Amino acid sequence: MAVRQIREIGDNLLRKKSRPFETVDDKARQLLEDLYDTLKVTKDGVGLAAPQVGVLRRAIVVDLSMEEENPQGPFFLINPVIVKQSGSQVCREGCLSVPGKLGDVTRPEKVTVEALDKNGKKVKIKAEGLLAVVLSHEIDHLDGILFVDKATEIFDQDELQEEER
Ligand SMILES: [Zn+2]
Numbered sequence: 001m002a003v004r005q006i007r008e009i010g011d012n013l014l015r016k017k018s019r020p021f022e023t024v025d026d027k028a029r030q031l032l033e034d035l036y037d038t039l040k041v042t043k044d045g046v047g048l049a050a051p052q053v054g055v056l057r058r059a060i061v062v063d064l065s066m067e068e069e070n071p072q073g074p075f076f077l078i079n080p081v082i083v084k085q086s087g088s089q090v091c092r093e094g095c096l097s098v099p100g101k102l103g104d105v106t107r108p109e110k111v112t113v114e115a116l117d118k119n120g121k122k123v124k125i126k127a128e129g130l131l132a133v134v135l136s137h138e139i140d141h142l143d144g145i146l147f148v149d150k151a152t153e154i155f156d157q158d159e160l161q162e163e164e165r
Pocket residue numbers: 094095096097137138141
């Protein structure tokens with residue numbers, strides 16, 4: 001168990017492509033655990049990808065178990081791939097590696113993701129809505145893509161809160 005430091009935009013490592021795992025071994029499991037521990041200490045994070053903690057391997061954790069409407073997860077995924085996608089939706093996203101910013105990003109409405117779980121077993125997740133957004137956001141990280149690359153508009157979180165008051 002370890003909480004790792006989260007890399008932030010400007011760090012070159014976040015722009016690199018991550019390598020797949022050949023097998024799900026203890027090292028892969030440890031990485032998933034560390035991602036989960038690191039995610040849990042953040043205030044409102046719902047997903048984290050390995051490059052965000054400085055590891056260029058294809059591993060992500062997604063946790064929507066705290067959502068009121070449709071709790072799902074946590075998902076611990078190795079080598080996740082979007083094998084099918086359909087529709088589109090615009091979501092206001094943030095990222096633990098881009099603190100203080102939010103942006104409107106167009107994502108697929110539905111995605112089917114194939115991956116390996118902690119035990120190296122093949123899993124297939126049919127996701128829609130928020131889960132589809134988060135999976136596609138985290139998988140982008142594995143290819144060095146950040147939400148700000150895709151956002152049509154980017155906002156300062158502080159300014160948005162100001163307006164809501
Ligand atoms: Zn992110």
